[in-house]
Amino acid sequence: MASDVFVLLKTYNNSTKVDLTHDLSAQRAAVDRVLSAFRSICGPDGVSLGEAVREQHGKDESVHKCRPPDVVVFPRCVEEVSALAKVCHDHNLPIIPFGTGTGLEGGVGAVKGGVCFSLRNMDQVLDLHPEDFDVTVEPGVTRKALNAYLRDTGLWFPVDPGADASLCGMAATSASGTNAVRYGTMRENTLNLEVVLSDGRIIHTAGKGRRPRKTSAGYNLTNLFVGSEGTLGIITKTTLRLYGIPEAMVSAVCSFPSIQAAVDSTVQILQAGVPIARIGEEEREKNRYRYLTAYSTDVCVPLSRLPQIIVETKEDLLESRLTGPIAGHVGDGNFHCLMVVDPNDPDEQHRVHLFAERLARRALAMGGTCTGEHGVGLGKRVLLQEEVGPLAIQVMQGLKETLDPKNLMNPGKILLQGDP
Amino acid sequence: MASDVFVLLKTYNNSTKVDLTHDLSAQRAAVDRVLSAFRSICGPDGVSLGEAVREQHGKDESVHKCRPPDVVVFPRCVEEVSALAKVCHDHNLPIIPFGTGTGLEGGVGAVKGGVCFSLRNMDQVLDLHPEDFDVTVEPGVTRKALNAYLRDTGLWFPVDPGADASLCGMAATSASGTNAVRYGTMRENTLNLEVVLSDGRIIHTAGKGRRPRKTSAGYNLTNLFVGSEGTLGIITKTTLRLYGIPEAMVSAVCSFPSIQAAVDSTVQILQAGVPIARIGEEEREKNRYRYLTAYSTDVCVPLSRLPQIIVETKEDLLESRLTGPIAGHVGDGNFHCLMVVDPNDPDEQHRVHLFAERLARRALAMGGTCTGEHGVGLGKRVLLQEEVGPLAIQVMQGLKETLDPKNLMNPGKILLQGDP
Numbered sequence: 001m002a003s004d005v006f007v008l009l010k011t012y013n014n015s016t017k018v019d020l021t022h023d024l025s026a027q028r029a030a031v032d033r034v035l036s037a038f039r040s041i042c043g044p045d046g047v048s049l050g051e052a053v054r055e056q057h058g059k060d061e062s063v064h065k066c067r068p069p070d071v072v073v074f075p076r077c078v079e080e081v082s083a084l085a086k087v088c089h090d091h092n093l094p095i096i097p098f099g100t101g102t103g104l105e106g107g108v109g110a111v112k113g114g115v116c117f118s119l120r121n122m123d124q125v126l127d128l129h130p131e132d133f134d135v136t137v138e139p140g141v142t143r144k145a146l147n148a149y150l151r152d153t154g155l156w157f158p159v160d161p162g163a164d165a166s167l168c169g170m171a172a173t174s175a176s177g178t179n180a181v182r183y184g185t186m187r188e189n190t191l192n193l194e195v196v197l198s199d200g201r202i203i204h205t206a207g208k209g210r211r212p213r214k215t216s217a218g219y220n221l222t223n224l225f226v227g228s229e230g231t232l233g234i235i236t237k238t239t240l241r242l243y244g245i246p247e248a249m250v251s252a253v254c255s256f257p258s259i260q261a262a263v264d265s266t267v268q269i270l271q272a273g274v275p276i277a278r279i280g281e282e283e284r285e286k287n288r289y290r291y292l293t294a295y296s297t298d299v300c301v302p303l304s305r306l307p308q309i310i311v312e313t314k315e316d317l318l319e320s321r322l323t324g325p326i327a328g329h330v331g332d333g334n335f336h337c338l339m340v341v342d343p344n345d346p347d348e349q350h351r352v353h354l355f356a357e358r359l360a361r362r363a364l365a366m367g368g369t370c371t372g373e374h375g376v377g378l379g380k381r382v383l384l385q386e387e388v389g390p391l392a393i394q395v396m397q398g399l400k401e402t403l404d405p406k407n408l409m410n411p412g413k414i415l416l417q418g419d420p
Numbered sequence: 421m422a423s424d425v426f427v428l429l430k431t432y433n434n435s436t437k438v439d440l441t442h443d444l445s446a447q448r449a450a451v452d453r454v455l456s457a458f459r460s461i462c463g464p465d466g467v468s469l470g471e472a473v474r475e476q477h478g479k480d481e482s483v484h485k486c487r488p489p490d491v492v493v494f495p496r497c498v499e500e501v502s503a504l505a506k507v508c509h510d511h512n513l514p515i516i517p518f519g520t521g522t523g524l525e526g527g528v529g530a531v532k533g534g535v536c537f538s539l540r541n542m543d544q545v546l547d548l549h550p551e552d553f554d555v556t557v558e559p560g561v562t563r564k565a566l567n568a569y570l571r572d573t574g575l576w577f578p579v580d581p582g583a584d585a586s587l588c589g590m591a592a593t594s595a596s597g598t599n600a601v602r603y604g605t606m607r608e609n610t611l612n613l614e615v616v617l618s619d620g621r622i623i624h625t626a627g628k629g630r631r632p633r634k635t636s637a638g639y640n641l642t643n644l645f646v647g648s649e650g651t652l653g654i655i656t657k658t659t660l661r662l663y664g665i666p667e668a669m670v671s672a673v674c675s676f677p678s679i680q681a682a683v684d685s686t687v688q689i690l691q692a693g694v695p696i697a698r699i700g701e702e703e704r705e706k707n708r709y710r711y712l713t714a715y716s717t718d719v720c721v722p723l724s725r726l727p728q729i730i731v732e733t734k735e736d737l738l739e740s741r742l743t744g745p746i747a748g749h750v751g752d753g754n755f756h757c758l759m760v761v762d763p764n765d766p767d768e769q770h771r772v773h774l775f776a777e778r779l780a781r782r783a784l785a786m787g788g789t790c791t792g793e794h795g796v797g798l799g800k801r802v803l804l805q806e807e808v809g810p811l812a813i814q815v816m817q818g819l820k821e822t823l824d825p826k827n828l829m830n831p832g833k834i835l836l837q838g839d840p
Binding site: 208212300303333380 | 549551552553554593594595596600604605607608621622623624625626627628629630631632633634635636637638639640641643644646647648652687720721722723724725752753754784787788789790791792793794795796800804807808809811812813815816818819820821822823834835
């Protein structure tokens, strides 16, 4: 079953329609004017206008259509990122950070055109401190690359969203995954960030080179940038907590007579204080295909509401004539409907859209969130407004204006402000 | 030894000098004008001008001298807090939130006079959801009161800074304590906050009534307010994670030939993945007196730097002719020197001040922080600048201006901006 789904979904992804029609001739002219500056910063090979490269950088693994940038740059160090950002800032060009393109909410689409900063060439693991359980990585380092690097140290980085995402990208989207019950999400595991702001200035959220395991020194800038989805700055270094690899890891498969019984057991296990990494999955190291689906819902509700929302969601799937197996991390109330959609069936796509909105509002009505770990991106901006309310949105917009007054950083994501 | 120190320190605290000299006659006149409005909002008994009450609300448990507010108000609900804040905002009166006064960095001192909001009358435990491991509390609920309330549920709230602080105050100062190695700090355990902004508007950082165990919905406003020390708003409700009380809890006392050996053992234990609550203390449920000391340092460094900084600190104590037993949470690199100071010896006080600054800068030079869990308050504002650098300070000031453009919320704390 898993491999069938996988193939179907990759087919769908490959056939995603590309939108190259946005008319931004003035911006294109500005891009033309800065190309020589870009090339002098990161070399002739570090700037690409090719259509294939631009298309590749205009979409992630979601159903959101490709929105290619006007140009893709490939900086090799933070100084180049900073210099490129200064040029963009001077010419009012949007900046879109790009890690591995494995996001699920359309976060890399260049909805206003502009300059994609592909960070894959910055791929060094820096400052590994095994005795302090921390490491600093550049944005081209993926989760699997880091764990391969750590293989002989007895340490690992456990946050696992499924895809082999870049760790700085995972910080940008506040990723988590099924190990979050024991190890937390990127929010709990990011000690410090180096970020290039929209005007090219370089900030270290906890101070340059700092890596205490806890701090109460001033406002928590680290967790302001974690989850900001590239809208506040470009993350160029992330300092992460590491963990000892557990000496014993036990998997158990349990069958339950009902969803209620499964959730009750989970609650009892958590209450007993048993150290749990992930609960309720079919098997360890499987099910990865779900993160590659064309569309995956992502609601998260208080634990006790899981049975009700899952029952209602199954009924809704049937009534909507949709296929959507449910995979949950019962331990934290987050679950995904893996929507399998025929790309040639606009009616089905519409039904999926309506179904996903109903599901999100069902979660909101239960005190939950429309996104447990995938982020807001393009598709959940209206739902975010419903979730947090107008004042919280206004505060978020104020924070955005403070850090990015020209609205150049990944415009059109998270907030509707400035949306074309 | 513990009780001797305790007595000595309480004596010192009681003799803290009171500064009633600040000349703010215009502000006093403004206070006089709004008293009737205050009384109509929270009743005649909810407003106090008495000198003893004002003095009691002008200091915490630190060495910082008493800075009494012009008036103390005792709101009974969030609507009253909001109405009082609106009056203050209209009349440009500083607002200082007050929980239990157990802070250690002078956070409640009314350095610019103004209105102290004592929140002790808002003491309800709201919305306990044992099946979801969460609870919402008002700001008058202390840590011990909550755990007494939870006694029959099998659940507890493990964050334990020593003092019986209010939980909303603990959120405001990003408190933690010795259980942080296993359970995290207030940063990891706060799911949602209700906050009254300086203009009286009421914000719910994760959306009203929401309590998912994780979310990636927009900017992390919850963790912007956690640790903001009353400078961004008044926390009027906190939704907290709860935990099952561990079935087995084991304490061990180990003697080590050297500090290096103790730290090495700690690293090995953490690497083995043994669930650890706290490490390196003399005994469980003792040592509480250290949080009641007149002055406690609070640096936190990467684990491997602990032996060096402790050796250097012991030498410095000897050379400075100071008494300061060291109590550490070796598991997270945070330790305290419990400075025992003769209040009648200004030379000794000066030596303590210089010693504490040297210690903080030693921690900064090792990649650490000047404050692991006590916060910045009044005394570490210059150190914070050194720790995070000018751009991070500028961003913090921008955030402050966004949320509190009139600089009315607990002015003069964390940031030097607007300091008289």
